[in-house]
Structure formats: C-alpha cells, structure tokens
Amino acid sequence: MGMHLAQTLHGLEDARIVAVADPSEEARNKAAAAFNVPAFADYRELLERPDVRAVLVAVPNYLHRETVVAAARAARHIFCEKPMALTVADCDAMIEAAQKAGVKLMVGQVLRLIPVFAKTREIIASGALGEPICLAITRIGGGGFRGWRRLKEYVGGILFEVNAHEFDFMRSVAGEVASVYAAIGRYVEDPHDYEDTALVTLKFRSGAIGHLHASRKSEIGITDGIIQCTRGTITYNWGTNRIEYKPLEGEKKTVEPAEMPTEDGVHREMRSFVEWVLDDVPPVVSWKDGRAAVEIIEAAYRSAATGEPVELPPGSKATTDKHRETQMIL
Numbered sequence: 001m002g003m004h005l006a007q008t009l010h011g012l013e014d015a016r017i018v019a020v021a022d023p024s025e026e027a028r029n030k031a032a033a034a035f036n037v038p039a040f041a042d043y044r045e046l047l048e049r050p051d052v053r054a055v056l057v058a059v060p061n062y063l064h065r066e067t068v069v070a071a072a073r074a075a076r077h078i079f080c081e082k083p084m085a086l087t088v089a090d091c092d093a094m095i096e097a098a099q100k101a102g103v104k105l106m107v108g109q110v111l112r113l114i115p116v117f118a119k120t121r122e123i124i125a126s127g128a129l130g131e132p133i134c135l136a137i138t139r140i141g142g143g144g145f146r147g148w149r150r151l152k153e154y155v156g157g158i159l160f161e162v163n164a165h166e167f168d169f170m171r172s173v174a175g176e177v178a179s180v181y182a183a184i185g186r187y188v189e190d191p192h193d194y195e196d197t198a199l200v201t202l203k204f205r206s207g208a209i210g211h212l213h214a215s216r217k218s219e220i221g222i223t224d225g226i227i228q229c230t231r232g233t234i235t236y237n238w239g240t241n242r243i244e245y246k247p248l249e250g251e252k253k254t255v256e257p258a259e260m261p262t263e264d265g266v267h268r269e270m271r272s273f274v275e276w277v278l279d280d281v282p283p284v285v286s287w288k289d290g291r292a293a294v295e296i297i298e299a300a301y302r303s304a305a306t307g308e309p310v311e312l313p314p315g316s317k318a319t320t321d322k323h324r325e326t327q328m329i330l
C-alpha cells in the first residue's frame with residue numbers, strides 16, 4: 001500500500017517522494033529504485049532529513065501509533081493508513097502529538113472516496129431520497145491473509161483490517177454512532193489466530209439503524225449495500241460497480257460506471273492531503289474519521305465479549321430525542 005500511495009502522490013504536480021524507509025531490504029530497494037531516492041532501514045533517519053515535509057505511513061497496523069507519534073515529534077505532516085490505530089487510546093496519543101507539534105494528520109479512510117461509494121453518498125446527500133433510516137452493508141469473501149495480517153496482536157482483527165472502511169462509509173452516510181451491538185466468532189480453523197465472521201448492528205444518533213455482515217471465510221464474495229431512506233431506497237454493488245435507486249415518487253434509476261466520479265479513491269485522498277498541507281484546504285477525511293472508525297470497532301469487540309450493546313462515547317447515554325423516540329417505537 002505504501003508503494004501505491006507513494007506512486008500516486010509522486011504523480012501529483014506539487015508533491016515528490018524524496019526518501020523512503022523500510023526495514024525490509026528488498027522492499028526499500030524496490031522503492032528507492034522506483035523513485036530514485038535514498039532509502040533507510042530505520043524511519044527515524046528519514047525523519048531527520050530537512051527535505052522531508054510530510055510522511056505517508058503504511059506500516060503494519062500495530063506500528064501506526066509509534067510511527068505517527070515519532071513523525072509528529074519531528075514536526076512532519078502525516079498521512080496514516082487505516083486503521084488509524086488498534087485502540088482509541090492510541091488514536092488519542094497520535095492526535096495529541098500532532099496537535100502539540102502543529103502538524104496535519106490525515107487517515108486513509110479511502111473507501112468512501114471510491115467512485116461507487118462516492119456516488120452513492122452524493123445521491124443520498126442530494127436529499128432526493130430523504131434521510132437514511134437503515135443501512136445493510138455486506139463485505140464477505142475468502143482467500144485469507146499472509147504475514148503479519150494473520151496475527152491479532154499485529155492486525156487487531158478483521159474489523160480493524162478490513163471493516164474500518166465500512167464503518168467509516170456508514171458513518172459518512174448516517175452520521176455519528178450512538179450504540180454498537182456485535183456478535184463475532186471464529187468458526188473455521190485456518191492459519192489466522194482471530195475471528196473470521198462478524199455481525200455488527202449500529203444505532204446512529206440520527207435515529208437510523210445499520211448492520212454490517214463481515215467475513216473472510218465466505219466462498220461467495222459479496223461487497224454490496226442497501227440503504228433505505230425516508231423517501232427512497234438505494235443499493236450499490238462494488239463487485240459489478242453499479243448503483244440502483246428508486247425515489248418514492250419516480251422511476252427506478254441505474255447509475256453506470258461511466259456516470260460515476262472518474263478520480264480513483266487513492267488519487268482523491270493523496271490530492272486532498274497535498275492540498276491540505278500546502279494550501280490549507282480542509283481534507284476529505286481526517287483523523288476524526290479515523291478515530292471514529294476505531295471507536296466503533298473497539299465498541300464492537302467489547303459488545304461481542306460482554307453480550308451487551310455499547311453506548312458511544314463509551315459510558316455515555318448520549319442519545320438524541322430522535323434516537324430515544326426510535327427506541328420507543330421499536
């Protein structure tokens with residue numbers, strides 16, 4: 001992912017890769033050759049270079065906190081891959097370090113920027129379908145992971161590694177989450193030491209409800225979603241790259257790939273990062289989004305462990321009148 005981010009950023013008009021770091025000799029030599037720049041085994045040496053104004057952090061999940069805090073202390077602007085970190089406490093330490101140093105911190109919640117998701121959000125945000133009331137999102141597939149991604153200690157679990165994306169998308173559609181209830185299990189023996197399948201239910205402060213079906217052990221792969229709104233319904237399919245929606249009054253419409261944004265998600269986030277650093281243009285996703293996804297995930301694992309719903313922020317009963325009303329109707 002680091003190479004993908006770096007190549008995309010390097011292709012922009014106002015940004016250049018000037019150095020790379022990776023403890024893997026093979027990986028850093030490949031990157032150094034691709035950009036014709038110096039390479040370091042230890043990222044702390046890279047942070048000492050005066051020509052490094054900003055960093056792209058795409059190290060394994062468990063190293064995000066350490067790397068981001070070091071970059072902030074070196075006063076470099078930071079783009080950090082998702083998941084922001086493996087605990088909310090770690091996210092807060094990263095945010096505090098960035099704020100103390102006065103540097104920008106963006107988190108790569110890219111899924112919401114991918115054309116089929118960006119277009120779905122755009123249609124909902126137009127108000128043509130009314131307010132979102134129920135989101136049913138599916139991301140299931142098979143194949144498994146290799147290396148550090150097989151160990152919970154490094155990856156955090158499936159919700160961190162994969163579904164930080166879906167939670168961010170759901171939040172970008174329906175707003176802040178009020179409570180989380182989850183059932184999570186490891187049903188199939190394989191070389192991973194953590195869960196393979198999860199069902200997570202969200203209640204949003206708006207009163208909307210949402211549901212994610214996540215699995216890395218389904219022989220049929222599905223990445224789709226259906227979002228009911230007060231005045232219409234929309235469904236997207238990432239696999240076929242199609243959207244269909246039907247307003248209450250009006251015909252069902254299909255959105256073909258040609259009608260979607262042409263800029264791919266990673267290009268959009270890299271462009272936004274550069275525009276934020278150089279021109280102070282507000283970012284398309286920020287640390288707030290990265291932290292919120294981690295907060296939902298942490299709550300989901302806590303809920304699965306206790307069998308109880310978890311209110312957000314943790315320990316609060318921060319429900320709006322609308323949310324309370326919905327609970328009463330239910």
Ligand SMILES: NC(=O)c1ccc[n+]([C@@H]2O[C@H](COP(=O)([O-])OP(=O)(O)OC[C@H]3O[C@@H](n4cnc5c(N)ncnc54)[C@H](O)[C@@H]3O)[C@@H](O)[C@H]2O)c1
Nearest residue numbers: 001002021022023024027043058059060061081082083110
């Ligand atoms: N946004 C997305 O869609 C997306 C896709 C893939 C990965 N990611 C995220 O990107 C991150 C990296 O994933 P990946 O697939 O590239 O993993 P990877 O294992 O392919 O690459 C990680 C690289 O980091 C290097 N590394 C390890 N420790 C380091 C350190 N201390 N300093 C510098 N480099 C170090 C490794 O040697 C390796 O080359 C993860 O957080 C992952 O969740 C995001």
